[in-house]
Amino acid sequence: MPNRPIENIVIVGxxxxxxxxxxxxxHMLSGQKFAIQLIESEEIGTVGVGEATVPHxxxxxxxxxxxxxxxxxxxxxxxxxxxxxxxxGRKGDSYIHPFGAFGESIGGVAFxxxxxxxxxxxxxxxxxxxxxxxxxxxxxxxxxPSADPDSLLxxxxxxxxxxxxxxxxxxxxxxxxxGVKRIEGKITxxxxxxxxxxxxxxxxxxxxxxxxDLFIDCSGFRGxxxxxxxxxxxxxxxxxxxxxxxVAVPCSIAGPLTPYxxxxxxxxxxxxxxxxxxxxGNGHVYCSNYISDDAAATALLGQLESAPLAALNQLxxxxxxxxxxxxxNVVAMGLSAGFLEPLESTxxxxxxxxxxxxxxxxxxxxxDPALASEYNRLMDLEYERVRDFLILHYHATERDDTPFWNxxxxxxxxxxxxxxxxxxxxxxxxxxxxxxxxxxASWIAVYLGQRIxxxxxxxxxxxIAEADLQVQLERLRSDCRAAAEGLSSHADFIRQIGAHAH
Ligand SMILES: Cc1cc2nc3c(=O)[nH]c(=O)nc-3n(C[C@H](O)[C@H](O)[C@H](O)COP(=O)(O)OP(=O)(O)OC[C@H]3O[C@@H](n4cnc5c(N)ncnc54)[C@H](O)[C@@H]3O)c2cc1C
Numbered sequence: 001m002p003n004r005p006i007e008n009i010v011i012v013g014x015x016x017x018x019x020x021x022x023x024x025x026x027h028m029l030s031g032q033k034f035a036i037q038l039i040e041s042e043e044i045g046t047v048g049v050g051e052a053t054v055p056h057x058x059x060x061x062x063x064x065x066x067x068x069x070x071x072x073x074x075x076x077x078x079x080x081x082x083x084x085x086x087x088x089g090r091k092g093d094s095y096i097h098p099f100g101a102f103g104e105s106i107g108g109v110a111f112x113x114x115x116x117x118x119x120x121x122x123x124x125x126x127x128x129x130x131x132x133x134x135x136x137x138x139x140x141x142x143x144x145p146s147a148d149p150d151s152l153l154x155x156x157x158x159x160x161x162x163x164x165x166x167x168x169x170x171x172x173x174x175x176x177x178x179g180v181k182r183i184e185g186k187i188t189x190x191x192x193x194x195x196x197x198x199x200x201x202x203x204x205x206x207x208x209x210x211x212x213d214l215f216i217d218c219s220g221f222r223g224x225x226x227x228x229x230x231x232x233x234x235x236x237x238x239x240x241x242x243x244x245x246x247v248a249v250p251c252s253i254a255g256p257l258t259p260y261x262x263x264x265x266x267x268x269x270x271x272x273x274x275x276x277x278x279x280x281g282n283g284h285v286y287c288s289n290y291i292s293d294d295a296a297a298t299a300l301l302g303q304l305e306s307a308p309l310a311a312l313n314q315l316x317x318x319x320x321x322x323x324x325x326x327x328x329n330v331v332a333m334g335l336s337a338g339f340l341e342p343l344e345s346t347x348x349x350x351x352x353x354x355x356x357x358x359x360x361x362x363x364x365x366x367x368d369p370a371l372a373s374e375y376n377r378l379m380d381l382e383y384e385r386v387r388d389f390l391i392l393h394y395h396a397t398e399r400d401d402t403p404f405w406n407x408x409x410x411x412x413x414x415x416x417x418x419x420x421x422x423x424x425x426x427x428x429x430x431x432x433x434x435x436x437x438x439x440x441a442s443w444i445a446v447y448l449g450q451r452i453x454x455x456x457x458x459x460x461x462x463x464i465a466e467a468d469l470q471v472q473l474e475r476l477r478s479d480c481r482a483a484a485e486g487l488s489s490h491a492d493f494i495r496q497i498g499a500h501a502h
Pocket of ligand 1: 012013014015016017018039040041042044045046047048049050051052053164185186187188218219220221222224246248283285315317333334335336342345346347348349
C-alpha cells in the first residue's frame with residue numbers, strides 16, 4: 001500500500017507540553033512537508049508551575065541546539081544536583097536524592113553493600129558523605145561534571161530549575177522561527193468523523209474551524225480532545241498517591257543560591273522549594289481528605305523565607321493517567337496524558353519521552369493500530385515505574401504522627417513495589433525494572449534515606465577485611481569533601497559561564 005504521509009498537525013495548548021512538542025517537531029521534522037499549528041488561549045492560561053527538572057532535559061535542549069548559557073539566562077535557570085527530602089522517614093530526617101552515585105563498587109561489589117555492612121558492624125558516616133553531588137549540593141557549590149571517567153567529578157549529572165513561563169516563551173520563539181503557526185483562540189467545539197470517530201476539526205471562539213490529520217492534545221488537566229471528545233477513560237491512582245491539591249506562590253531568595261530542590265514533608269503532604277535566579281518557587285502539595293485549603297495555604301505562607309511576590313495559585317488534580325494516551329488520531333502529552341504529582345520532578349521528562357516515542361512510532365494516514373498500541377504500552381510502563389518510585393517516598397516512613405502518614409504507611413502498595421522493597425530490606429538488592437527512568441542510585445538514595453537498611457549484605461563483599469574497607473571508605477569520604485569544597489559557589493558558577501539573567 002502506498003505510504004500516505006500526514007500533512008497537517010495541530011497542537012492544542014501552549015503550556016510547557018505544547019511548546020516543547022511544537023519546538024521538537026519543527027526541528028526533527030524539518031525535512032518533511034508538515035504544516036504545524038498550535039492553538040492556545042490566553043484567557044485560559046497555563047498551569048503556571050513545573051519548574052524543576054531531571055537531567056534528561058539537557059538532551060532535549062541539546063538536540064534542539066540550544067546554547068545552555070543563553071537558555072539559562074533567558075529562563076532565569078539555576079543548576080540542580082538533586083532533591084533534598086526533609087522529614088520523610090522521620091521528623092527531623094534529611095537526605096538528598098542526587099543525580100549521581102554514592103561511592104563506587106569495591107572488589108566488584110556495589111558500594112551500598114559495603115556501606116550497609118559497616119553500618120551494622122562498627123558504624124559509619126551517612127551514605128551521603130560518600131557522594132560528591134550531595135556534598136556539593138550541601139555546600140552550595142557547582143561545576144560541570146568531568147568527561148574523564150577516572151575523575152570523581154565524573155560521578156554526577158545535573159538538571160535545571162527554571163521559570164516555566166519563560167521556558168515556554170523560549171520554546172515558542174524557537175518553534176515560530178521554524179514555521180510553527182500560533183493561533184490564539186479558545187476551542188469551543190470538536191467535530192468527529194462520523195464513521196471512524198477520529199477528530200476532524202476544532203472550532204474556536206474566534207470563528208476559526210481548524211482541521212488536521214494528527215492532533216496532539218496538550219490542553220492540560222482538562223484533556224480537551226483525549227477525554228472531552230474521545231472519552232478514553234482515566235486510571236485513578238489516588239489510593240496510592242492521595243495528594244490531590246496544591247497551592248503555589250513565589251517569594252524572593254533570602255539566602256545563598258542552592259543547587260537543589262527541597263521537598264519538606266508536612267502533616268498531609270509536602271512543600272516544595274525551587275530556587276531560580278530571580279525568585280524561589282514554593283508550593284504545598286496536599287491531600288484534601290486530611291487538610292483544608294485554608295490550612296494548607298497558611299502552612300505554606302508560614303514557611304516562606306520572604307514575603308510572597310504574587311497571589312496564591314490554587315490547583316486541583318487527580319493522580320493517574322489516561323487509559324490510552326494515543327487514541328485514534330489524538331496523542332495526549334503533558335497534563336492531558338496524566339499526572340503523578342511533582343515529588344521527583346518527572347512531568348516534563350514524561351513530555352520529553354512522549355515526544356520521542358511519537359517520533360519513533362510516527363504514523364501515516366493508514367493509522368496502523370499497532371503503532372498506537374505499542375506507544376500506549378511503553379508510555380503506560382513509564383508512568384507505572386514513576387508511580388512506584390513516588391509511592392515508595394510515602395510508604396517507606398516511620399511517621400505515625402498524623403492520619404495522612406498512618407494511611408500512606410499502612411496502605412497496600414503495588415506488588416511490583418512490594419517485591420522491590422523486600423529484596424532491598426533483605427539483602428540490599430535493587431530489583432531492576434526493565435523500563436523506567438530511575439536507576440539503582442535513585443532507589444538506593446530513597447531506601448536508605450527513608451531508613452530501609454538491608455538486614456544482610458552481599459557475602460562477596462566480606463572478602464575485604466573491615467579494617468581495609470574502612471581505610472578505603474575514609475579516603476573516598478575525604479576526597480568527596482575536598483572536591484566539593486574546591487568548586488565555585490553556585491551563584492559564581494552561573495556568572496562565570498555567562499548564564500546569569502540580565
Ligand atoms: C502543583 C504542580 C507542580 C508541578 N511541578 C512540576 C515540576 O517541578 N517539574 C515538572 O517536571 N513538572 C511539574 N509539574 C507538571 C508541569 O507543570 C506540567 O507537566 C507542565 O507544565 C505541562 O503542562 P501542560 O502544558 O500539559 O498544561 P498547561 O500548562 O495547563 O497548558 C494547557 C494549555 O492548553 C490551553 N487550553 C486549554 N483549554 C483550551 C481551549 N479550550 N482552547 C484553547 N486552548 C486551551 C491553555 O491555554 C494552555 O495553553 C507540576 C504540576 C503541578 C500541578
